[in-house]
Amino acid sequence: ETGVTQTPRHLVMGMTNKKSLKCEQHLGHNAMYWYKQSAKKPLELMFVYNFKEQTENNSVPSRFSPECPNSSHLFLHLHTLQPEDSALYLCASSQELAGVYEQYFGPGTRLTVT
């Protein structure tokens, strides 16, 4: 496996379900990110982790709960989502250095909340 992988690629869940998105990077990077891309809207940064520590939370509702057990893995736990949470969820990683913004993105998880 190379690069950044995300599973599942597609997910349909009801508003009362609990599910998790998984991201894994094989690039030796120390920073990982979650982005949300709703239809016809720009990418929105949700969370940033640097060396497993959360360094940014962009006012994301608590029904989205990230977890970063190590520098290679990132999870997004989902519970009691709303239909407006349907979107493409993208994970990215980078080498966290000042002035370096080369982020490598995974293919995304297409989430549909019914």
Added chain:
Amino acid sequence: DAKTTQPPSMDCAEGRAANLPCNHSTISGNEYVYWYRQIHSQGPQYIIHGLKNNETNEMASLIITEDRKSSTLILPHATLRDTAVYYCIAVGTASKLTFGTGTRLQVTL
């Protein structure tokens, strides 16, 4: 970070050079210009970045004007696989990437 302005869409014939402009007239001295692209329903892909000098890699060339108020991404020989949304981002140190709406490039036969 400086705001960037890009045309919403452009067309390019396959095999020709695609020149994608970006205006960043309020860019400050320590802000880099980054370019990414996003092919339909995939994650964005890093293309190139620069500060003051022109840059070239295997994917593209980046031409930054001397006053740094604008730049052009050049795909020298566009192919159908280059059809994507291209994002120009001005970002300074200790900031985060902020994606706008980009330019939708359509490469045609």
